[in-house]
Amino acid sequence: MKPIPVTLATSSVYPLSVHDGFAIAADLGYDGVEVMVTNAPTSQDPDALNELASRYNQPVYSIHAPTLLLTQQVWGGAWNKILRSVKLAERVGAEVVVVHPPFRWQSEYASQFREGIKELMHRSGIKIAVENMYPWKAGGQEARMYLPHWSPIDRDYEHVTWDFSHAAIAGVDSLEAFQKLRERLAHVHLTDGFPNGRDEHLLPGYGSQRCAAAMEWLGDYHRTHGYDGVVCLEVSTRKAKNPGEREEWLRYSLDFAHTHLGQ
Template sequence: MPAADIPVALSTSSVYPLGVAEGFSIAQDLGYDGVEVMVTHRTETQRAEVLNRLSEKFGLEIMAIHAPTLLLTQQVWGSAWEKLAKSAQLALDVGCGVVVAHPPFRWQTGYAEGFAEGIAEIEERTGVLFAVENMYPWRAGGREATMYLPHWDPVDQPYPHVTWDFSHAATAEADSCSSVEALGSRLRHVHLTDGWSNGFKDDHLIPGHGEQRVAETMQLIGSPEFGDGGFDGVVAVEVSTRSARKVGERERMLAESLAFARTHLGQSG
């Protein structure tokens, strides 16, 4: 896909603690191409009729659904498999073809062992693609705990579709540029952010404000030679704006992130 055609979406998690409607509104104001919806405890994130109404009102496509597979959303939508099935149905109901999902936690017996096969079955049945996200090891007192199975790093796992998150890579002390190059055409979705290698803290900084090779990686993704004929996915800005205190500060942070994406994908100038 030519770099000019790579859409840049705004994750609704980037406007937290504001809601989904505010996410759509800010995305429209700043010139984003679409929205990624993070499914949470909030009812409006779970209802296709609400999301479709917002999509129509603001003229923005819903480009990805983030399944409630975070530690903080374990009570949303029942069992692990129910979460994925309902996320796929929500994606179908809003006209979206991609669900972002975290790898299983090690204690999710019966789910972790058959995860790769299970998401392949849901993909075949629904046509919705599951892009498994890179995570990170949990560290404490100089020791690492195995929290994800089979691993936090999807590069060597049998997932045909992967989401790459730069903040998670920073926490894991992974090289995003090398990992993305290794993924090639398996890269389906990107969470554009940044971070520092600082143990367990997952920063979700504005891209360029951390230590990851974000600019170089985005230039790689924007190259027509990337993968098999160019990156065929979505770049979604997923940064934390909870520190915003002054009027317009959140919008400035998200505008800077969008400009970074456009610049390093080769879409500006």
């Protein structure tokens, strides 16, 4: 059985460029990349991405649709973001598009979301994996930011992306989530965090999540049942200051994944 691919999100090298993401992934021995679509032209250009993938021998395994608050101006309306992300995935050979659940003010989009992504997956053959988010607090009270909910565990989504940093904010145990999701788990953002309200995207093992145990469970599940997704390192390296420090952190993260996946 082939090992689970371990990839690097281009967002992990921010504020460096998409090009730097491919180059660093190749230098460190990652299996490929996830491209976060932003206002950076390269992140939206399939020809540029295919050229980078070929130059660095780093296939694009996944596309992260611009459904974040910070990318609300990218590619217009909510459905257009999903449609263009799927088309981009088709052009670059990616198997998964990562999307966030609808925001509460996107009520019409939210009412069509589940059936809409199901139909789009049927037509395209691309997996659309809905990512777990977290509750927002306002004045000490939970603000309803997502429809129908920030957690995909109990929702009727065929494919789920699981993010450890988001789980930390929500106070959700990722190992238990993996055990509930099982075959619905299509994509993993390996990172870490604390239940402090900040989406820190720490290196795995540097927060409160049971990252090692969850990776060990996933490795065992892959060997017994077959997991056809990837583990993507989506960590923050913005605080790296010394030469080579970012690369050291990302090499550590890659080694962490391989060690605990048992491969």
